[in-house]
Amino acid sequence: MKKTPHATLADVAREARVGTSTVSRVIRGGARVSPDTLERVRAVIRKLDYQPNDAARILKGERTKTIGLIVPSVADPFFAICAEAAQETSRSHGFLLIVTCSNNDPRVELENLNKLVQRRVDGLLLAPAASRNEELVQILNRASIPVVSFDRPIHDSLIPSVVSTNFKGAKEATRHLISHGYKRIVCLGMKGEDSLYTNKERIRGYRTAMQEANLPPKVDVSINNYESAELALKAYLYGVNPPDAIFAIRNLLTIYIFEALHKLRVRIPKKVALVGFDDFQLASTVNPSITVVKQEMELMGKMAAELLFEQLTLKHQSSSKMTNGADSSGVRWLETELIVRESCGCRSNSSFNSPRK
């Protein structure tokens, strides 16, 4: 008995009195092996509880059958849902998924990326902290590892991406508020996140709509957490020229703001209207129900993963550009949808107001 916790292929070969090549063939399906031998080797494999060591296979040049995922946070419902979809797609292809979190910090992101490269993942799914990152693109190119970015594109690269129509969605949401007659619409974001592609696009959409209507845009991206949301709202609502509507550009923030308004006993939409970006559980059930711009979260994760596997499959074939459904910069756009509920000032409409699935 060896000390090793795992039996090796050589152990099996010895026990079955065959060569290692034969055992290898058996493991890989049993082609070109006589029924007798096949049977015997399989029995030994079972007896020894033999599990091939992936490291050796990988070293021989096989694929690692591993995908790397880099997201800001898996605790964020948005990325949790994307991650689940990516893991499911990976599993269906027989791949494993390594999940890392960047916290939107480019340095952490790069660290994670390097680790994944050392691990020789076959492909990478990435929601990049910054849409411009030469170093990242360079590493990706040098490692020549297939990548798909999602939620946010990577500029100046040929990296395909799956991205929601953030600009359009935000513009539409803002226009909707404007159509209600609100004039002092403030756009709220979270601290340190205003440089994220998605938030920039949403802010740009907001600004565009405001400018079109000749209204003064006001953007505040100083909110940190629930407490600071409450503080900011107090300052706004009890200050001079208080806003009559709020556009919250991200899932958690909408909830914080709703909670804070609720606690401050501020009437929505009478005193201030509210529209959020990202739909969420209970958005249709709270009082008032919350109007939001909805993204296709699950589809985003799934599509990104499937795009990656397309590349993986095509990798050794013709390097066709694979632009199906993508625009000239390689972006697949996922349509957002304005879900009109009550917080924007629309009347309650039970048919619009039923809970989601």
Add this chain to the structure above:
Amino acid sequence: MKKTPHATLADVAREARVGTSTVSRVIRGGARVSPDTLERVRAVIRKLDYQPNDAARILKGERTKTIGLIVPSVADPFFAICAEAAQETSRSHGFLLIVTCSNNDPRVELENLNKLVQRRVDGLLLAPAASRNEELVQILNRASIPVVSFDRPIHDSLIPSVVSTNFKGAKEATRHLISHGYKRIVCLGMKGEDSLYTNKERIRGYRTAMQEANLPPKVDVSINNYESAELALKAYLYGVNPPDAIFAIRNLLTIYIFEALHKLRVRIPKKVALVGFDDFQLASTVNPSITVVKQEMELMGKMAAELLFEQLTLKHQSSSKMTNGADSSGVRWLETELIVRESCGCRSNSSFNSPRK
């Protein structure tokens, strides 16, 4: 120029005109290498953009520095938060985290487990589908891989676990409802999940409290999704002997039920009271705010991961039993907390009712 996308250690050695051992030493910190050589080798590493191939290291017997995680779903907020904590702890130890989902299916779980064993993960974090699973325990023992289970223990094994006091929390919640004077309290669960350890414990807690009060327990674990929640509630509320209180034993279910009651315009708690298991975003803000049994989700993930790394560290040292904080069966209990809000019938109390962090 080789065809390989990655430079190898030998490439570096050749280019730097040193032996491979020296390069290896440089990579591993540079001990016992002259400053000159160190400098030169490092320059070449940079120039060639050399990244060690983990597979080769692993094959040489080094640890994979990888933890495997098996959860029912990462899209579930509970496990998403656990996963985030586990990933963060792993990262702080320089480890990568492979995330797999079992969907609570023991077969999928076993598949994932085998894949992770082949990958030679150094440790495993597991929320097991079933608390009794001989095959699983056997594989774990044979692979002699350190494991920590969480959310649910694994019986008949020495596997340490981190588990909430589900029984106690459910009993307390039910007692609270009883203390309000409710007599017909129904316990609702989701289809196919009644065999899960956590749900069994919660149901047991409910039953115990009911029996203590000489009330007839009624358990219904047939709910599939939002629609079936609505259907079930209709049947209950418009049927004979309708319940006057509901105990929902799981996060999503509480939300479904709240949404359905809301849609059916059933007054809470006047017509039926509601207590849920698991706190969630907006639970304190909806109207009425929802009384829940709260679990320490983040702590659970973190503690499980830390326990695992303790084992990893101690592995080659004395195999002391490591029972700090654990009971005789190796379970660390995490206290649940009843967060009293309005849906149980308690009066609104703003100090109890402020949004969480």
Add this chain to the structure above:
DNA sequence: CTGAAAGCGCTTACAG
């Protein structure tokens, strides 16, 4: 159908 042998890219005594 079968097996001996080379080699994947590292690490690690060992000898200098």
Add this chain to the structure above:
DNA sequence: CTGAAAGCGCTTACAG
């Protein structure tokens, strides 16, 4: 401080 060489556990021509 340095390097030649063996070996980790597989796969894969190659020869039989």
